[in-house]
Amino acid sequence: MVHNGYVAGVDVGGTKCLAVVIDDDDNIVAESRVATPSGTDALIDVAVEVTRELADVAGGLSAAGFGVPGQLDFQGKMRFAPNLVDVGELAFRERLLGLLDVPVFVDNNANCAATAELTLGAARDSRQAVLLTLGGGLGNSIIVDGVVQRGAHGLAGELGHSMVDPNGPLCPCGRVGCLERYASGSGLTRLAQEAAGSGKAPNLLTYTDGDVELVRGEHVMRGVRDLHDDAIELLEGFSWWVAVGMANVVAVLDPELIVVGGVLVSDWDLLEEPVTRNYRAMVLAGSTREPVRIVPAAMGERAGALGAAIAARGA
Amino acid sequence: MVHNGYVAGVDVGGTKCLAVVIDDDDNIVAESRVATPSGTDALIDVAVEVTRELADVAGGLSAAGFGVPGQLDFQGKMRFAPNLVDVGELAFRERLLGLLDVPVFVDNNANCAATAELTLGAARDSRQAVLLTLGGGLGNSIIVDGVVQRGAHGLAGELGHSMVDPNGPLCPCGRVGCLERYASGSGLTRLAQEAAGSGKAPNLLTYTDGDVELVRGEHVMRGVRDLHDDAIELLEGFSWWVAVGMANVVAVLDPELIVVGGVLVSDWDLLEEPVTRNYRAMVLAGSTREPVRIVPAAMGERAGALGAAIAARGA
Secondary structure (H helix, E strand, O other): OOOOOOEEEEEEOOOEEEEEEEOOOOOEEEEEEEEOOOOHHHHHHHHHHHHHHHHHHHOOOOEEEEEEOOEEOOOOOEEEOOOOOOOOOEOHHHHHHHHOOOOEEEEEHHHHHHHHHHHHOOOOOOOOEEEEEEOOOEEEEEEEOOEEEOOOOOOOOOHHHOEOOOOOOEOOOOOEOEHHHOOOHHHHHHHHHHHHHOOOOHHHHHHHOOOHHHOOHHHHHHHHHOOOHHHHHHHHHHHHHHHHHHHHHHHHHOOOEEEEEOHHHHHHHHHHHHHHHHHHHHOOOOOOOOOOEEEEOOOHHHHHHHHHHHHHOOO | OOOOOOEEEEEEOOOEEEEEEEOOOOOEEEEEEEEOOOOHHHHHHHHHHHHHHHHHHHOOOOEEEEEEOOEEOOOOOEEEOOOOOOOOOEOHHHHHHHHOOOOEEEEEHHHHHHHHHHHHOOOOOOOOEEEEEEOOOEEEEEEEOOEEEOOOOOOOOOHHHOEOOOOOOEOOOOOEOEHHHOOOHHHHHHHHHHHHHOOOOHHHHHHHOOOHHHOOHHHHHHHHHOOOHHHHHHHHHHHHHHHHHHHHHHHHHOOOEEEEEOHHHHHHHHHHHHHHHHHHHHOOOOOOOOOOEEEEOOOHHHHHHHHHHHHHOOO
16 A cells, blocks of 8 residues: 555444545545444454545555544453444454554544544643543543543543443443433433333424334434423433533543533534533532533544544554 | 751641651651641641641751642642531632741642552552542542642542432532442441431441441441441442442543552451452453452551652642
8 A cells, every 4th residue: 555644544433434534734635434334344344445445545545543432452452342233352453454554543432533622623722621422322531631541451431331320221331320321312312212101202202203212312402492391301301411421520530621522512502501501500619610611522523533543643 | 947858748637637747768757646626717727736846846847738638729729628617718828838938738638648659659650540538538539640630720539529329318518429428438327327227237236325326337347347247238338339439430540550548448358358349340341351450558547648748849
C-alpha cells in the first residue's frame, strides 16, 4: 500500500461501521458506511474491506485506526464487548495488522470520539473533561490533564457500567442496575416500553399502532415535540438518570466540562434543560462549587471515526 | 518562626485532629492530638494552637499542611464539609496564613493520606491507583500517572457521594442514596442499627444491653470475631457495598491498585475476604480483565497528617 499521509478511521458501532479518510489537516477526504455484522470473523472481514476500499479511493494510506464498542487493552485486544453480537475476546489489532499492511491503532470508540472532540471539537483547550456518549449504550471517556485516559490496562471509561440501583434491571454485561440500563438510547427505550406496558404512555402507543414492543426512545422525543404529557414525563425521568451519571462522575473527577455526544444529542434541544436542571439539583455541593459546563459534542456522528484516524497517526 | 526544615502536618478529622512534625527524611519527630471542636472559629483556633505547639517542640517550622474532611479548592477555601459540625464555607488557608508565619498547604484529608501512601506506603511506585478511606465517612482519592488528582477546581475524590441507590437513605450532604451511607463507618453503624431495630441482630444487642441506639459498627466486627451469624451477615452486606464502590470506580478509572485505609482497616483481617470476593463477582468483565490489587493502607492512622506535611513542602 502507498503510504501517502492519508489516514483511515473506522468507527465500529453496534449497528453500523462509519469509516473516513483524513488528510494532514484533519479534513475528511473520503467516507464509507457499512452494516456491522454478527460474529468475530465477519467483523474482521468488514473492517478490512472498508479500510481497503478507502485506501483505494485515497490512493494509499499511512495508518488505520479503529474505534470499537468494548474494552480494548493496550495491545488492541478486545476484552469485553457486551454490545457486539457474538463477539467475545478478540485480538483485534493483531488480526488487522496481519491483513492490512499499515500501522493499526485500536481503542474504545468513546475514547476515539473524545480524541476528536479534544483535538477539533467541544473539548478543545480543555484540561479536565468527561465525555458521555448517549448512543445505544452509554459510552464514556475521561480527559485528565488534557489527555484521554485509558487507565492501567486500557479499560477505563465505563461509567455506563457503574451500579446505580441495587434493585435495577439486568444488564447485557451480566450485572444488575448498571447506569446504561437507564441513561442510554436502549435505556430510554426500556423506560418507554415499561411505561407503555403499564398504561402510563398512551400517546406513545399511537405511534406504534398500540404495539408496546415497537415503542422506541425516538417516540419519546417525537412525543415531547408533539407536547404529549406522557412523553414529557418520560423525558424528565430519563434526564434524571443522565444527571445521575453526570453528578456521580463529577463527584469523583471534578471536571470543568462535560461533553454529551452520541445519536441522542440530535435531540439536545429537548434534553439540555431537563438534564442540566436535574444535574444542578443533584451534584454534590452544587450551591458552593464552580459550575461544570455541559455542552453537546461538536463533531457529530463522525467523531468516533475521525478520532480513530487522528489517534492512528501515532500508531 | 525559625524556618529549620521541619514541616508540620495536621489531619483534621471529624472527631479529632492528629498533628505531626517531620524532618527532611519524612521521620516523625513530634506528634500531638486534640479533639476537633464545633464551629469555624474554634476550628481555626485549634488548628493554629496545635501547629504552634509543635513548632515550639521542633524549634521552628518551614511550612504547615492541613488535611480537612471536605472539599477544598486550589485557594485552600473549604467549599463543602458535611462531616464537620457547624462549619460551612471557610477561607481555611487564608485565615491560617494570617495567623501562622509559614507557608500553608490545605487539601482534603483523603488526598493527604494518598500523598503519604504514594510517597512512603502502599501505593509507592503505583501510577494508577484509587484510595478509599473507610472512616466515619468514605474518603476517596485518585492517582493518575503517579499524581494525586484534584480535578479542575480541587474538588475531586468524592466517590462517597456518588448515588448508588435511588431509594436509599438521606445523606448529611442533602442528597439520597450516597455510597457513604453504606460503605463507611457510619454506614456500617446505620446498617447494624437497622438490623438490630428489626430483630435481625439479636447478638449485637447483647453488647449494648439491648439498646438499639448504642449499636455501632465496632459491634459488628466484635460479633464476627465472636462468630455470631447476625454479625457475619451484616459484614457480608457491608462488604457488598464497599465492593460496589470499588467496582464502580474501577469501571471508570481502571486502576492497577486499590488501597483501603481509614480506621476500619484495623479490621482488614475480617474485611479482606468478603470485600475482595464481592468485588471480583461484581466488577465489569471480571473474568477477562487484569485483576486489580486490593491492599490495606500501610501508613496507619498518621497517613493524613504525614501526607499533609509532605505536600506542605511544596507550599
